[in-house]
Amino acid sequence: MNIDFSFQNPTRIHFGRTAMQHLPEELANFGSNVLLMYGKQSIKKSGLYDEVMNLLHQAGKRVCELPGIKSNPAYRQVLQGAQLVREHNVDLILAVGGGSVIDCAKAISVSAYCEGDPWQRYWINGEKVSNPVVPVASILTMTGTASEMNAGSVITNEELKVKQGRVFPLELVAPKFSILNPEFTYTVPKYQMVSGIFDIFSHLMEQYFSGEDDCVSDYLLEGDMLALISAARAALKNPQDYEARSNIMWCATMALNKILALSKTQDWEVHQIEHQLGAYTDCAHGIGLAIVSVPYYRHIYRYGLHRFVRFAKNIWHVPTQGRSDEQVALEGIACLSSFIAELGIPQTLREVGATEEMLPLIAESCNKCGGYHVPDTAEVLEILKACY
Numbered sequence: 001m002n003i004d005f006s007f008q009n010p011t012r013i014h015f016g017r018t019a020m021q022h023l024p025e026e027l028a029n030f031g032s033n034v035l036l037m038y039g040k041q042s043i044k045k046s047g048l049y050d051e052v053m054n055l056l057h058q059a060g061k062r063v064c065e066l067p068g069i070k071s072n073p074a075y076r077q078v079l080q081g082a083q084l085v086r087e088h089n090v091d092l093i094l095a096v097g098g099g100s101v102i103d104c105a106k107a108i109s110v111s112a113y114c115e116g117d118p119w120q121r122y123w124i125n126g127e128k129v130s131n132p133v134v135p136v137a138s139i140l141t142m143t144g145t146a147s148e149m150n151a152g153s154v155i156t157n158e159e160l161k162v163k164q165g166r167v168f169p170l171e172l173v174a175p176k177f178s179i180l181n182p183e184f185t186y187t188v189p190k191y192q193m194v195s196g197i198f199d200i201f202s203h204l205m206e207q208y209f210s211g212e213d214d215c216v217s218d219y220l221l222e223g224d225m226l227a228l229i230s231a232a233r234a235a236l237k238n239p240q241d242y243e244a245r246s247n248i249m250w251c252a253t254m255a256l257n258k259i260l261a262l263s264k265t266q267d268w269e270v271h272q273i274e275h276q277l278g279a280y281t282d283c284a285h286g287i288g289l290a291i292v293s294v295p296y297y298r299h300i301y302r303y304g305l306h307r308f309v310r311f312a313k314n315i316w317h318v319p320t321q322g323r324s325d326e327q328v329a330l331e332g333i334a335c336l337s338s339f340i341a342e343l344g345i346p347q348t349l350r351e352v353g354a355t356e357e358m359l360p361l362i363a364e365s366c367n368k369c370g371g372y373h374v375p376d377t378a379e380v381l382e383i384l385k386a387c388y
């Protein structure tokens with residue numbers, strides 16, 4: 001644990017079948033004006049909208065609504081929400097949905113009282129937030145991003161074709177409380193379920209493939225990966241398996257609520273590539289990550305060979321006897337590729353709508369970072385061509 005840290009996560013989690021019972025007591029901690037945000041249709045179809053609305057009214061709240069938050073939330077929706085917050089003097093932003101709705105809620109929280117252009121100040125310049133922020137809370141319906149317990153907010157500026165993440169300080173925008181009932185995820189379509197599962201796996205790998213020291217966080221990351229693989233297989237067989245869906249939900253929250261990153265350097269280049277892929281194609285986040293991951297890791301494994309060998313041994317149980325480190329590492333990546341196939345995830349960029357002309361634009365515009373190696377534009381282009 002070579003990197004010093006201070007850590008506190010302010011989100012109170014209510015987890016399980018009875019989690020919603022805690023909503024009234026949580027609502028009592030906030031003023032009476034609530035902005036209720038949600039996605040396109042799923043919460044109305046499932047009946048969750050009516051349930052939440054009833055509880056809000058019983059708690060005496062005045063509710064204004066921002067429906068229709070799209071997957072890969074758009075900056076124009078952030079500005080719309082910021083205006084609603086000012087007009088209605090909102091005391092609490094309640095996001096009901098997946099990562100997109102929660103990310104958008106956080107963006108609205110910091111933008112409502114920002115002077116100047118929040119996109120430029122907070123997502124591009126990375127400025128410190130000094131204006132007042134509005135508390136955010138969430139009721140999670142789709143698992144993957146861990147937005148329910150972190151301070152990340154990934155927003156797409158559609159005009160500029162830029163999808164950019166910002167990690168704010170936890171105390172500022174991490175949800176004050178989040179309600180996690182795994183049963184709410186039963187209605188998530190399979191395509192979205194596997195997208196979320198791979199998003200979790202990618203978060204774990206982005207943190208794992210970096211660093212040379214013997215760090216407890218790496219052991220915890222391995223534990224979360226193993227739990228996720230097992231739960232994913234069970235959920236594929238039976239999507240209504242409570243044990244599987246609840247394990248996936250908690251794997252997701254743990255994977256990116258900062259605990260597993262403590263004292264670690266990290267990679268995050270797969271996410272940077274996916275973000276620009278998303279800006280050009282609007283693909284589902286976890287699907288884009290899965291397509292890019294295998295060629296990315298085949299490209300960089302030599303720079304962190306010992307860690308890729310450990311991944312192969314500890315996660316995929318690849319036999320090592322009589323084999324070189326290079327062979328073991330490559331077999332570990334092959335196992336990752338098989339897992340993606342097992343999840344039924346598309347394997348090429350074409351399948352998510354990318355065209356050949358987009359590849360250089362994506363390579364050029366994505367941020368460059370890395371754990372064992374930072375690829376340049378030419379290398380990213382090579383990676384993209386390898387999965388086109």
Ligand code: NZQ
Pocket residue numbers: 038039040041042043069070071072073097098099100101103141142143144145146147150151152153154165184185186187188189192195196199256271285286
């Ligand atoms: O819009 P509705 O009708 O609600 O449908 C949604 C949406 O189409 C549907 N869905 C959600 N819950 C459902 C459901 N359908 C049926 N039943 C339910 N219970 O699922 C679709 C996807 O939802 P979305 O919120 O877009 O998915 P996800 O949670 O994967 O969020 C993706 C966004 O989060 C960002 C991604 O980049 C992307 O913009 N990320 C946020 C992070 C963070 N805050 O730390 C980190 C991640 O790496 C990621 O970048």
Ligand code: ZN
Pocket residue numbers: 145199202203271285
């Ligand atoms: Zn992600």
